[in-house]
Amino acid sequence: VLDVGTGSGILAIWSAQAGARKVYAVEATNVAEHARELVRANGVADIVEVIQGTMEDIVLPEKVDVIISEWMGYYLLRESMFDSVICARDRWLNPGGVMYPSHARMWLAPIRSGLGDKKMEDFEIAMNDWNHFVEDTQAYYGVNMNALTKAYRAEHEKFYLKSSIWNNLHPNQLIGQPAVVKEMDCLTATVEEIREVRAQVTLPINQDRTRLAALAGWFDVHFRVCLAELFHRSLMFYSMEDTHYFPLTG
Template identity: 40%
Template sequence: MIKDRVRTEAYRAAIFQHSDFIKDKVVLDVGCGTGILSIFCAFAGARKVYAVDASEIAIQAREVVKTNGLSETVVVLVGRIEEVQIEEEVDVIISEWMGYMLLYESMLSSVIFARDRWLKPGGIILPSHATLYLAPITNVERYAESIDFWRDVYGIDMSAMLPLAKQCSFEEPCVESITAENVMSWPETLRPIRCYANTVDRLPSLSSCYRIFTGMAGPLHGFALWFDVKFSGATPSSSDTQSGTWLESSLSNGSHVNGMFQKVKHARIADEIILSTAPEEAPTHWQQTILYIYDPRDVKQDEQISGSITMSQSRENPRFLNIHLEYKCGGRCYVKETVMR
């Protein structure tokens, strides 16, 4: 993740952009890993940084902090955020909590716990907002490589392998990179998350309906999910409440030009830093998450694709994410159920 320059430089830029909130203040880094974000905060003038991680990487983080002469400023705590002891409130919470598809193995619940336990009134959270998107895709090369290959293997018809090939290649979500050329429509916003306002009870599941109009004709091979996060210094008493209400009311009014909406939103607040994992942006280690369908469906330009998607924690293992996708195109309804493990 440190080698992911898009991710790391976005966090560094956000920290220094918000140095007025950080200088001489107390910062809590939730899931600090090697401690790089904590060190950025120290460089930005923080009086104290509590760097917390449940894994043994925190031991190495402590050595990194010591090597850089910051042991008096950065305090590394080994343990779950829900179990460590911090004897003072904090002015800033920073965390790189996002997982694949935003929610898979994310640490958002830990950030919310830290917010409710230690964040001072008027304190800030970085990043402050996150949004998950969905769009239909076409990917002829990927399908040909994984599936069509079996139709002629060195002159042998091995099409009997097709059902197994589809299952092995596309049964579970695929984390891979696509390009903007693969995306068949403007993306649909599935859920805006406001780190100041969300509660833990809302996190285990997500359910959203969508209605998309294709911008191109071609074979529909599946659906891509990606996210962006915003680093805003706004507190919940100011623009967070207003922008969050504006965003959710826009969605409830049935606007389906969400790609245009996203561009307008970004243009409105030009000084806000956005870390995006969209296909048209520079690639990140999150890439995109693809829900491939077994059999492509030919769609026309301006054709409507509608349905719903539900994501929920697996009962057998909370780390797993159950996904139920329904989609309707060409007058027929289809269902894909999968588990992200």
């Protein structure tokens, strides 16, 4: 088993406890020292080997049958480390090997929310503060700062009105059907495929007398594996649809 970005080492420890012969736990940061400590404390140091380094640079003594990683970022791909997982897969996964999670989907849906109004209010407060600053600087110090107002406004429009935010939302805030924006098979996905995500989706609103406040995005990941040789069935595990909302307010 190869654990990419092991962090505290919890997934590597679980892999050892589940019966893995050998686990390579790779961590780029100094958290690797804490992972080694936890591995020793849980009695699996003979199975789990913590390696500090990047997937692009480290060398393993053998290929692996399973790659595990909690690589997901905001809205799946923002600040994610899936590039490193792809590198690990291409370098070290045996033919016929599996990856967990194995698949991932990005969703988008129309929502009702007060977030848009709050962001507009914050923007207006910021502009009012700036205007007072300009007036005071002129009155008390004889310096006209108004030449910077256009640039200041553009910067704050981008921050408050043209950027996404993270927030927990309740499913009853959805006012229409969600749509899948992107679906990935982790065994075949490429860096080029995830560098930019574009999709055409239809998001019908199915509630009357409501106002579209924003588009909310979330993701789910699946753990699919064919166990036909062992149990004559396939297993699929889903995360809940409402676990990771990433509203794109507008």
